[in-house]
Structure formats: C-alpha cells, structure tokens
Amino acid sequence: MRRIAFGGGSPNAIAPVELVRLLDQVQTLFDAHHPEISIELDPRGFSSEWALVLAAARVGRVSLGVQTFAPHIQQAIGRIQPLSHIEHVVASLRLRGIDAINFDLMYGLPGQGLADLEATLAETIRLAPSRIALFGYAHLPDMIPRQRRIDASDLPDMKLRFEQAELGYRLLTHAGYVPVGFDHFALPGDPLAIAASERRVNRNFQGFTEDDAPVLIGLGASAIGRFPDLIVQNEKRAGHYRDMVMEGRLASVRGVQLDADEQRRAGHIRDLLCTHRTHLNACERAVAQGGLAEYGQKGLIKWEGTDLVISNRGLPYARHVAAEFDRIRGKLVSTKPASV
Template identity: 50%
Template sequence: MWPYHPELLARAVPRYTSYPTAAEFTDKVGAAQLGQALGALAPGTTASLYAHIPFCKEICWYCGCNTHRANRARRVSAYMEALDAELDWLAQKVGGKVQLQRISLGGGSPNALDAMRFVRLLDQILTSFAAGNPEISVELDPRTLDADWTILLGKVGASRVSLGVQTLEPHVQAAIGRVQPLDMIERSVEMLRANGIQSLNFDLMYGLPGQSGDDLARTLDAALALRPDRIALFGYAHVPQLIPRQRQIDDSALPGLADRFTQAANGYRQLVSAGMVPIGFDHFARADDPLAIAALEGRLRRNFQGFTDDPAEALLGVGASAITCLPQLLVQNEKNPGRYRMRVMGGQSAAELGVARSSEDCERGLVIEDLLCGRPADLSGLPDDHLLELRLMPFVRAGLCRLADDRLEILPSGLPYSRAIAACFDTYRAGGAERFSNAV
C-alpha cells in the first residue's frame, strides 16, 4: 500500500507539534516576554487551558512524559498548591479577558490525584476565568481508574477522555512495564460511558519491544470492538539517551525500521477498513467525530496536544513543563516540579524557556501545519530558498508529494513520510537530529 524508501525515513525528525519546535527554546525568552504577550492579548481572545499533572501511580518504562511516581502525598499536595498559585497568577493577567473554551488535564495521569483534589482544581479554573461551558477533557490511566473517579468525571461535566491503552498483548505489556488486562480496559470504558463521557480516545502504539504484526492486529481488533471515537496510533520512540527510564526496555527486542513501517502501514489499513477516518499521519476518528469533520472541512490543526479541531487563538499552559502558545510566542514552564514550585510560590512566573516567532517562523509553521494536517501548502509566502527544491526533490521523484506553482501536496502514498517532508521546511534542523525519533 505504501512504498518503502528507508533512505527517506533515515533522518530523525520532530513530531512538529509546534514550529519552531521545543528543541529551539532558549532561556533568552521567558517570563518577561510571556508577561508582555499575555498583557497584549485583546479582550475576548479565545483560549484553551492545559494543566499538567506530573504524577502517575506507576511509571511505564517507555514513557516520554514529564511525570513522577505519586508515592509521596506531601510532594503531590505541594505541587498542587503551586499549581493553584500559578492559576491565580494567570487569572490576574488574563482571567476576565480570555474566553476559555476548552480545558484539558493531562500529564502524567490526573487520576493519580485524590478525586476531591481534582475537583478543587477544576473549580478553581472555572471560577478564575471567563468560561461559559467549556469542553473538559482528561487523560486517564486505566490501572488506577475506579468507580468513584468515573462518577466524579460525569458530575464535573467532562466530555472527553483519553485512555492510555498502548497494547493489549500481555507479553508486550510486560516488556514495556505496563500491565493492564483487556477486562480492565473494558471495565473502564463501561464505567466512563455509564457516567456520560461522550467521547473516548485510545492511545495505541506500534514498534514496541517484542511486538509482532499479529500482536498489533489483535490489539487493534480488540480496541475497535470497544468502539472508541478516536484512536491515536503512535510509533514508539526509543531514545534512552534522553529518557533514562527507557533503559529498562530491551532494545534488542525492538522491531527494526522495515518492521515498524509495515506495522504502521498495516495498522492504518486495518483501522481504515474498519471505518475509521484517518486524521493527519497517526490519528483516526469515527466519521461523525468532530475531528473527522474538521479534517474534511479543512479546519484540522496541530498543536502541543497533537491533532485537534480546537480553533482557540491562545493555548495557555499551567504546571511543570506546560507550554503556552500565543500567536508570536511559545514559552515553556520550568520542568522540574520542585523548582517549578519554588518559582511560583516565590511569586515568580514559572516560564523558563521559549522562542519568539519571527514572521518567517510563522509562515514556515503554517506550511508545516498544512502538510501534516493533509492540506496542500502554499509556499508563495516563504523567502527564496534555493536548497528547498533540493531537499524536496527525493520525495517528489519518489512520487510521495507533488510540487507545482508554489503549491506542495503530500500524496496518499506519501503519508508515512509526512514528518520527513515537513522537515524540509525546518531551517533549524541542520544538526542535532539525535534528539528526535524515527520519521515512522
């Protein structure tokens, strides 16, 4: 179905949830620029808020998230105090000014928190910002999801939940340090639906240690039987030099590039054959899901939360490592929860690193977003770049994309090469590729 060109996938590339990517953030941009940019937001600016909960009851070996074991109650409550303080700080800056349309809680696993602590956090967000009836979405770890938590999610009006499923094969679960039998996922789905959660996403993975094509196919079948509204099928990114917990994974059991490619292709085919609509290069949704409709109508976007139909002008991030995305500015909070707490409890902004986007960055970012969202990209606004055609030519010659009259279109056969094609427009990627993962 997809032509295999290993030489075009050999370069490690970013996932482009922003442009410039977080790898370009420096300490030259931080609290001062964030304060100014928030102050300059026009009244009525639409916004979404993301709150990062960097705790999980158990840590999975493959996990690349900024998260820690929730094994010390004092540590968790100290962090939550700091999060309250940061929300107060943010509310003073923009509380009555922005129109909060969506609230996302992720991490980590928000359900590592005590349920009542979670309610207090949500309550603080809702009362601090001009929020009519925002959509509330929460990432959950099925291993620690109980009946009380699902009842509470229904009561607070959460409408979207994302469950970390990854694989349903017991031997692969053992190889990644995340054991959660199928009946645990089934019970979670049942409880969530019974409590009014309207939209369920499953995160799944290919390219895991010891995972065969048949393992993946069985997981997809079992997942589809539970009728999720959305599925994200990610390739596992093994970068133990950056993520020490991944050293627990036996890298001799990891599928090679050719097997990863086959798994991605077969996974795509299986999900599409089952009626899921492909969204970008690694998401799938039921045809009546807002994400599928947004993709059809050309409204799909890509931000730090992946592919989204969120039209908000500002994405406000609170919590350790959270990223705030404003039209000309990207700023990331201090990543370490202890240092994060010291900053915000000392009355400082948590902003640590960032990048101010030049007009060229914005133009390139639009091209990359269009390509990754499956739209033809208009290249006419880009500055002259005599090397661009050279970088693109191997993909054009291989029939993976079409370039005509300043318009670039990724063809269906080029889908798995989307990130590699997008990287042709990334002027920051001359070196340092080892920070990223395989393009498939």
Template identity: 45%
Template sequence: MSDAVIARYGEARLPRYTSYPTAPKFADTIGPADYAEWLKGARGGQTSLYLHIPFCRSMCWYCGCHTTITERDQPIVDYLDALTREIDMVSRLTEGDLDVREIHFGGGTPTIIKPEEFLGLMARLRGSFGVHSRANVSVEIDPRRLTPEMTQALGEAGVTRASLGVQSFDPRVQKAINRIQSEEETALATEGLRANGIGSINFDLIYGLPHQAIRSCEETARACVAMRPERLAVFGYAHVPSFKKHQRLIDEAALPDAAARHQQAEAIAETLEAGGYRRIGLDHFALPEDDLAKAADAGLLRRNFQGYTTDSCDALIGFGASSIGRLAEGYVQNATPPGVYAREVVAGRLPTAKGYRLTAEDRLRAHVIERLMCDFAADVASISASHGFERDMLLRGNAALHSLAEDGIATIADGVVRVDPSRRFLIRAVAAAFDAYLNDLGRTFSKAA
C-alpha cells in the same frame, strides 16, 4: 517505493511537529517578565488551558513524558497547592478575561489526584476565568488506576472527552514495557466513563514496541474496535534512551526496524479502517460522525501539543511543571522539575524557564508545516504571499524538498506541495524540508516512520 527509500527516510530522527519551532529551540532568553506581558495581551481572546499533572504510581518504560513516580500522596498535595497559586497569578495578569473553550489535563496520570481535588481544580478554573458553558474538557487516563469515585467526579466536573492509554494488549509486549493492562480493565473503564456522561473516548496505541508483531498489532486494534472509542491515536514508539534513561530497560535488540514499524502501523490502520474508522492526518483515526473527521473534511484540522485537534483558539496557556504555552508573541515553557516549579510559584513568581519569540518567517514556516501535517498538501506560494513573503521563497533552492520529489515522496506543482496519502508515513520528512532550525537543534528525535 523501494525498501531503500523507506529505510533512508524512515530511519531519520525528526520532530513530530506539534509546534514550530520545536521545543529544543526554546531558550532562557524568554522569562517571567516576557510571559507576564504576553499574558496581558491575551485578554479577551479564545483560549485553551493545559494542566500538567506530572505523577504516576509506576513507570512505563516506553514513556517519553515528564513524570515523577511516587507512592505517597503528599508530593501531589503540595504540587496541587502550587498549581492553584499559578492559576491565581495568571488570573490576575489576565484579569480573568479569557474566553476558555478548551481545557486539557495531561500527565503523568492526571487521575492520580483524588476526586475532590479534581472537582476543586475545575471549580478554581471556572472561578478564575471565563470558561465557556460548552467548553471541551479532556483528561488523560490510565485505566489501571481509574476508580469508580474518580469516574463519577469526572462526569460531575463536566469532562467531555477521556483519553485512555492502551498501547498494546499483547502480554509479551506489556511485560517488555512494564505496563500490564488487560482488555477487561480497559473495557470497564470505558463503560464507566460513558455511564457518567463522558461522550467521547479516545484510545492511544503504540507500534514499534519491543517484541511487537503485525499479528499482535491487528489483535489489539480489533479489540479496540470492539470497544468502539470515538477516536484513536496511533503513535510510533520513540526510543531515546539518552534523553529518557528509563528507556534503557527496554531491549533494543527486540525493537523493529523502519520497514517493520511501517508494516505494523499499516496493519493497525487497515484494521481500524475495516472497523469503520476514518484515517485522520498522520496517526489519528475517528468515526465519521466525530468532530475530528468533520474538521478534516472541511480543511479545518489543527495540530498542537496533544496531536491533531479541532482546537482553533488564539492562545494556549499551560499550567504546571514543564507545561508549554503558546501566545501571539511566541512560546513559553515552565520549569520542568516539580520542585523547582513549585519553589518559583510559592515565591510569587511565574515559573517560566524558557521560551521563544516568533519571527514573521517562523509564522510562515509554521503555517506551511501545519497544513502539510494536517492535509498532506500546502499551497506554499499562496501561504507565503499571505504572510508578506515572495511566493517562491521557501521553494527556491530547497534541496531537501527537491530530493523528496525525486524519490517520489512529494510533488511540487504551481507552488503547491503534495504528498500522496499512501506516503503519509513520511510526511514528517516533507515537513522537515521547511524547518530552518532542524540541523542546529542538537537533539535526538523519534524515527520518521
């Protein structure tokens, strides 16, 4: 594939397709009353819970998350009060009749809260809903802030997976992104988690950071392999300073172009594969015995707001500021500013700020996009028929898709669209060919490669 083709598609700003339609399509036409009705319809179904803790002690300049920097504990205590109130409201609306199979704590830094507060939150969830005895419980962790007391509390609370932010071990890169974190800190956190019964560890890495080079990408990946996490997620840095103002502190001149980003991603991938990891989807890696690898082999891989997953629950319920939920009828998102979120909850109102009601065509396109993102192939004709549409509806007159085929990125045969795994870094461009809303979202996304 020519550098010109890589540059043309790789420089394109495209969604990550962790949902469809993507979040910029959400609108305030969906509010608390809609969400309340949707929650009642979720009773009895297998459910995932997501809890957002939007606080950190310091800002990492690359961060794209909704988070607030605080050195004081009181804002966190106040927020946890609102969070438990929201849990109570949802419990009442669902009559606690949820078969909870997955719980995920995201942030921010979820482990910024105190050990007893985390244990209290888990007890609240178990007392409010039907949390399965073998539910997967995962927590995002900043190893620099993890204490032995919190590590012990995570084990006591039944956490099954911990996701540790690593990004890069290159000191020059760390300085450029305002995140200094040693290999020793990361290894110590990993060992402590395992000693407390947390059997699955995930590391997050990022390529495309300022001053990053192929050699440092390889060195970071080798250091990670030595610690033997069960999974790794390798993301491309999304530089959107118009959306995240703190990213303006990053020197744009030090950022690599699309070709260099691709080379960095491949260098990390080759190092991890040489270390015994399977490449899963676009940007995940797993040991062969991990459930994620098994799901990929069985064609059961899924994609949600946390990336690639084995989560097959009917519904996702989000708690906390900015959190997103997905129910049968569509998506809902809470108010983003923690103060606005808390004010709504304390007043006894669901903090729903916006959402989206799915159409039949949305469900069809979402199905096709998810299979492409997970399998690099989608039987578009069969999927269309299963949703009650003409088999060639999404293929007929699809100029973007046919352009991708002409450039050797995708093939189309008998209603099946395929992308060779060697072209996987451009899969978002192929998925975008089935996005009916991409050109009217008015939002800057990350580069496709």
C-alpha cells in the same frame, strides 16, 4: 477560555476531589463558562468513583493510555493493564454518559510483531473508541529514565515499524475510521473527523485537534504554552515549579520567540501535517522544488500550481516532508532562492 485539557503524566494520580477543586479554581480564575473539558487517564489508576466524578464535573472527553493489549509486551514496557480492565473503564465511562473516548496505542514496542498489533487493533475496533492515536514508540532512555528498563535490541527495525504503521492505517480505515494527519483516526461523527472533511484540522502540543485557538496557556510543571509569536515551557521539576509559583514568580524557564519567517515555516509544517498540502509563494516554491527534489522523484510529493501536496504514497512520510521546513533540522534553510 474555550477548552480545558488535563494531560501529560497521569491527572488521576491525585484524588478525584482534588481534581474537582482544581477544575473549579481554573474556571473561576479564567472566568470560563461551560468550557469543553478533556482529560488523559492512566487506566491503572481508574475506579468507578472517577467515572462518577468526571461526569459530575462535565468532562466531555477522556483519553486512555492503552498502548497495547498484548500481555508479553505490557510486561516488557512495565505497564500491566489487562484487557478486562480496559473494558471495565470504557463501560464505566459510557454508563456515566461519557462517550467521547480516545485510545492511545503504540507500534514499534519491544517484542511487538504484526500479529500482536493486529490483535490489539481488533480489540480496539470492537470497543469502538471515538478517536484512536497510533503512535510510533520513540526510544529515548537518556531523556526518559523509565525506558532504561526496555531492551533496545528487542525493538522492531525500521522495516517492521513501517509495516506496522501501514497495517494500522489499513485496518482502522477499513473499520470505518477517518484518518487525520499521520497518526490519528476518528469515527465519522466525531468533531475531529468532521473538521478533517472541512479542512479545519489544527495541530498543537496536544496533537491533532479541531481547536483553532491561537493561544494555549500551559499550567503545571513542564507544561508548554503557545502564542502566535512565542513558545514557552515551565520548570520541569515539580518541587522547583511549586516554589516559583508560591513565591509569586512566573514559572516559565525557557522559550523561543518566533519571527515572521519562523511563523511562516510553522504554518507550512502545520498545513502539511494536517491537510497534506501547503501554499507557497513564488520564492518559496523555487527553493522547495530544489530542496525536495528527491521526494518528488520518489513520487512522495507533487505540485498543483504553487501548492505543495503530499501524495497518497507519501502520507507515511508526511513528518519527514514537513520537517524540511524546520529552520534548524530541514534542508530548506532559506526560503529565498540563492539568486535573490
């Protein structure tokens, strides 16, 4: 085991000492020697004690769910965390030697205008986290009950969302951040930026990463594990998950086995999202040229031999291009020409 990542939800909802015990147990069971450890934190539950404990546990990277610095938007999404508090969190982490700090920001939030996003990005650039993820808010109240408090009529339209994404890209790259994938940015000396320059970026359930491990083991309720030919998800309900584990049963409740075709498609999707290009064989290119013709006509993609390349103009649409290779959602249902 090379990396341990605590994510999903708020790991700091438990007491610091409980996290230390959990981390010790994981490292012992998996015989992990000096793994790279990262953790996602809810800034609202952070204290100076957490900074001390994380440093003592040799946690190397901390991701903070900042979302936005605009008070009226924080009120709208029910996440009040003043700028002064985020500044305190960052200073506390750096005081304990934790300099690898990520900010998770969002655009497309209720009542969010371009000026709101620009102000949040300006403060973010001033605080200089080593990585920034700028996600587009997805309104899914049926799947995420807490989103029901959000007034959908106050959400930005698609035109404004695109302008916000474009603004984020322009401001962050101008400030010296290296764009990675379609929504991540990293300072030049960060391992993710270095991996991007060497075309080594990968993507898994944790987002864009320089980690190329073929196996990801998910522990905890709703966690997702990934193997070369299999994706599995654990029981979502914490109580049921605990009961299954206590009974000595596997907690995985659903999964998808990936055949050779799906693995090949997954490789194309990963490459398009991570490096904005993918290599197709002759049959795949014959199908893709027809299915992606509209993207080509709009100048969003181009061909370099048998390589499909997303143009600079098409980068904001990278997810749409990559999704066409999905066997269920995309246009490229078959990777073989109809005449074959």
